[in-house]
Amino acid sequence: MARIVQKFGGTSVGDIxxxxxxxxxxxxxxxxGNEIAVVVSAMSGETNKLVDYVxxxxxxxxxxxxxxxVATGEQxxxxxxxxxxxxxxxxxxxxxxxxxxxxTDGVHGKARIERIETDEIDRRMKTGEVSVIAGFQGLSPENxxxxxxxxxxxxxxxxxxxxxxxxxxxxxxDVDGVYTSDPRIVTKxxxxxKITYEEMLEMASLGAKVLQTRAVEMAMKHGQRMQxxxxxxxxxxxxxVDEEEIVEQELVSGIAYSRxxxxxxxxxxxxxxxxxxxxxxxxxxANINVDMIVQNxxxxxxxxxxxFTVPEAEVKRTVQTLEAVRDVIEYExxxxxxxxxxxxxxxxxxxxxAGVAQRMFAALADKGINIQVISTSEIKVSVLIAxxxxxxxxxxxxxxxxLDGD
Amino acid sequence: MARIVQKFGGTSVGDIxxxxxxxxxxxxxxxxGNEIAVVVSAMSGETNKLVDYVxxxxxxxxxxxxxxxVATGEQxxxxxxxxxxxxxxxxxxxxxxxxxxxxTDGVHGKARIERIETDEIDRRMKTGEVSVIAGFQGLSPENxxxxxxxxxxxxxxxxxxxxxxxxxxxxxxDVDGVYTSDPRIVTKxxxxxKITYEEMLEMASLGAKVLQTRAVEMAMKHGQRMQxxxxxxxxxxxxxVDEEEIVEQELVSGIAYSRxxxxxxxxxxxxxxxxxxxxxxxxxxANINVDMIVQNxxxxxxxxxxxFTVPEAEVKRTVQTLEAVRDVIEYExxxxxxxxxxxxxxxxxxxxxAGVAQRMFAALADKGINIQVISTSEIKVSVLIAxxxxxxxxxxxxxxxxLDGD
Numbered sequence: 067m068a069r070i071v072q073k074f075g076g077t078s079v080g081d082i083x084x085x086x087x088x089x090x091x092x093x094x095x096x097x098x099g100n101e102i103a104v105v106v107s108a109m110s111g112e113t114n115k116l117v118d119y120v121x122x123x124x125x126x127x128x129x130x131x132x133x134x135x136v137a138t139g140e141q142x143x144x145x146x147x148x149x150x151x152x153x154x155x156x157x158x159x160x161x162x163x164x165x166x167x168x169x170t171d172g173v174h175g176k177a178r179i180e181r182i183e184t185d186e187i188d189r190r191m192k193t194g195e196v197s198v199i200a201g202f203q204g205l206s207p208e209n210x211x212x213x214x215x216x217x218x219x220x221x222x223x224x225x226x227x228x229x230x231x232x233x234x235x236x237x238x239x240d241v242d243g244v245y246t247s248d249p250r251i252v253t254k255x256x257x258x259x260k261i262t263y264e265e266m267l268e269m270a271s272l273g274a275k276v277l278q279t280r281a282v283e284m285a286m287k288h289g290q291r292m293q294x295x296x297x298x299x300x301x302x303x304x305x306x307v308d309e310e311e312i313v314e315q316e317l318v319s320g321i322a323y324s325r326x327x328x329x330x331x332x333x334x335x336x337x338x339x340x341x342x343x344x345x346x347x348x349x350x351x352a353n354i355n356v357d358m359i360v361q362n363x364x365x366x367x368x369x370x371x372x373x374f375t376v377p378e379a380e381v382k383r384t385v386q387t388l389e390a391v392r393d394v395i396e397y398e399x400x401x402x403x404x405x406x407x408x409x410x411x412x413x414x415x416x417x418x419x420a421g422v423a424q425r426m427f428a429a430l431a432d433k434g435i436n437i438q439v440i441s442t443s444e445i446k447v448s449v450l451i452a453x454x455x456x457x458x459x460x461x462x463x464x465x466x467x468x469l470d471g472d
Numbered sequence: 473m474a475r476i477v478q479k480f481g482g483t484s485v486g487d488i489x490x491x492x493x494x495x496x497x498x499x500x501x502x503x504x505g506n507e508i509a510v511v512v513s514a515m516s517g518e519t520n521k522l523v524d525y526v527x528x529x530x531x532x533x534x535x536x537x538x539x540x541x542v543a544t545g546e547q548x549x550x551x552x553x554x555x556x557x558x559x560x561x562x563x564x565x566x567x568x569x570x571x572x573x574x575x576t577d578g579v580h581g582k583a584r585i586e587r588i589e590t591d592e593i594d595r596r597m598k599t600g601e602v603s604v605i606a607g608f609q610g611l612s613p614e615n616x617x618x619x620x621x622x623x624x625x626x627x628x629x630x631x632x633x634x635x636x637x638x639x640x641x642x643x644x645x646d647v648d649g650v651y652t653s654d655p656r657i658v659t660k661x662x663x664x665x666k667i668t669y670e671e672m673l674e675m676a677s678l679g680a681k682v683l684q685t686r687a688v689e690m691a692m693k694h695g696q697r698m699q700x701x702x703x704x705x706x707x708x709x710x711x712x713v714d715e716e717e718i719v720e721q722e723l724v725s726g727i728a729y730s731r732x733x734x735x736x737x738x739x740x741x742x743x744x745x746x747x748x749x750x751x752x753x754x755x756x757x758a759n760i761n762v763d764m765i766v767q768n769x770x771x772x773x774x775x776x777x778x779x780f781t782v783p784e785a786e787v788k789r790t791v792q793t794l795e796a797v798r799d800v801i802e803y804e805x806x807x808x809x810x811x812x813x814x815x816x817x818x819x820x821x822x823x824x825x826a827g828v829a830q831r832m833f834a835a836l837a838d839k840g841i842n843i844q845v846i847s848t849s850e851i852k853v854s855v856l857i858a859x860x861x862x863x864x865x866x867x868x869x870x871x872x873x874x875l876d877g878d
Binding site: 082085086116119120122123124127128130131132134135137138141142144145146148149150152153159160162164165209210211 | 488491492522525526528529530533534536537538540541543544547548550551552554555556558559565566568570571615616617
């Protein structure tokens with residue numbers, strides 16, 4: 067017997083038939099004697115519809131009302147899945163964020179979970195009742211509904227699993243696990259049986275869309291075992307676990323990429339103390355997320371070139387922000403380029419092996435791909451290259467690190 | 473300055489533009505210095521969609537989950553209207569049934585309001601903030617969402633008006649008031665400026681669809697002034713008030729009708745003590761609502777004929793129920809007829825005037841319309857006639873009681 071939290075995303079509960087199908091999957095776990103809590107997203111398309119409604123009311127809106135409107139999507143699914151389970155003879159009831167309650171801070175639209183009062187759910191799980199919990203929702207200190215931001219249901223599931231002391235948190239989705247790279251591009255990509263939290267976290271934040279970064283962070287913090295698996299097929303998925311659980315660690319576990327990058331270059335910035343602060347201070351104030359940063363000494367004395375990346379959607383605001391402080395920064399020219407992609411190799415094996423980055427540089431050079439920016443961390447190496455080389459780079463690196471399957 | 477509760481039904485908030493239009497109507501009252509709370513229904517079509525979802529899960533369902541699913545319709549509208557008001561510069565916030573809370577009993581799907589904790593809303597109304605309240609919803613003793621049954625938002629509005637000590641409860645709908653009869657049939661029907669609670673109650677329960685019976689009952693109990701008026705036109709509506717407020721009372725205020733009637737006749741029932749109980753006991757146990765009842769002495773001794781009406785949808789169950797106890801009741805024949813209509817004349821003036829019923833019988837006889845069943849109360853006379861005479865009967869009675877407008 068195990069205690070399991072199962073999470074089903076929007077496409078998994080996209081219509082009535084799919085909700086009934088989810089009920090069957092839940093019942094199978096119940097029949098095996100497991101204690102089950104289920105976290106559900108809104109039916110696919112519902113959240114977008116509700117967000118559009120709010121947008122039609124005006125460009126600037128009260129996030130508390132946004133949350134009241136948008137949280138209804140998950141409420142509907144939770145009630146319907148409880149009914150579908152009852153129809154199969156499984157004891158079940160729905161729970162809203164405010165009923166449990168899942169206490170969050172008061173940052174509406176992207177609230178953080180602070181505390182979950184699990185006593186009643188815990189008691190009911192022990193009697194065999196399935197708790198069907200509306201994901202994405204919580205209750206603010208002012209007793210208003212909050213939402214956790216896009217993909218927040220993953221976070222709800224992991225937080226509940228940790229609070230309930232679950233043996234596993236199963237994230238059901240429309241892919242059947244975590245792959246060594248995007249299978250749509252790299253046909254030789256393989257599904258991983260296991261991956262460490264750290265690697266999953268890097269993959270999530272570097273462009274792999276299979277799990278929310280915050281959910282993985284939380285799982286890592288609590289040592290909560292997770293599994294990513296398919297709602298539509300009966301196959302084992304990928305386990306996300308602690309490093310110690312992985313006996314034979316590969317050098318590199320995966321190759322991720324993100325097209326959502328733009329490169330900003332400031333040419334001949336006057337090289338004086340505090341220049342970096344004068345650039346990145348205003349960007350931070352404007353809430354623009356800066357990623358890779360490189361500073362080169364420029365030929366010819368007291369000037370330097372500075373390059374960094376921002377999300378593609380932020381290019382215009384970045385340029386505006388920097389032009390407004392041009393007098394302070396004193397740069398000669400500002401260039402932006404959105405035709406770039408960030409490609410990353412990820413693996414905890416890097417910690418104990420030298421030459422991992424070198425193999426990447428060599429493989430890309432071999433194909434004539436120019437590296438524009440490099441950024442490294444303990445378990446990943448990222449490079450910025452021209453977007454047109456995306457597929458070629460991914461496939462070459464996949465082969466170079468010995469990841470190709472049959 | 474007045475304190476007003478405004479209620480807007482499903483068609484009034486049917487899409488984003490209409491919700492913005494409602495916000496303008498609310499703002500106008502606010503601009504006049506009034507304290508406003510607004511009760512909203514779900515956008516038209518939403519509740520039906522949600523009810524259908526629940527129905528697709530299985531024929532028999534847990535009413536607590538039904539309520540969790542169906543209550544989302546009003547939640548969406550309340551958030552959107554609060555946003556639309558803020559966009560017009562009016563301070564506003566949404567309230568769900570569980571937030572106020574509106575405490576109900578635990579009869580899910582048709583709960584009754586027991587208590588409303590208005591302190592916080594009262595405090596905010598005094599500061600000029602508009603409270604936008606999701607109608608139709610409440611909170612059960614077990615802290616689960618309840619709904620009040622179809623049309624329950626009218627009841628929410630009246631209950632809130634009474635609890636908040638409102639000067640008036642304005643029910644905005646797609647008609648512009650209460651008419652002397654259905655204007656689609658009786659072209660000479662007139663809009664009434666005022667009507668008494670008792671008359672409105674009879675009209676509501678006798679087929680006029682403009683207000684929910686329960687809402688009128690509650691208004692009458694609390695002496696809560698109400699007004700029925702149009703969301704789409706700027707015209708005064710019909711005030712529903714205490715009898716004393718109406719100086720010149722008409723003999724008859726309106727002619728109502730209901731096609732949703734079926735006549736059941738039991739022929740040659742053995743006439744013995746307790747026979748009525750043996751018939752209506754089983755029907756009551758089966759939750760079948762019996763309306764008009766007539767018992768005639770039959771020619772020839774120890775048998776009697778018994779006629780009554782039930783809602784058209786209940787004919788089959790009524791017949792099954794009575795056939796199951798045929799041995800106990802001992803009747804010779806059971807007949808049912810759904811081609812009937814109940815026509816009622818209503819007016820508190822009847823209390824002090826004789827001959828009101830006689831005028832009805834004479835007017836119908838004059839047109840050759842046969843009366844099948846008669847039932848009277850202090851302020852109404854109802855007759856059952858063949859359905860094909862509906863229009864003729866309504867127009868004739870409207871003229872006979874001097875109700876015709878220009």
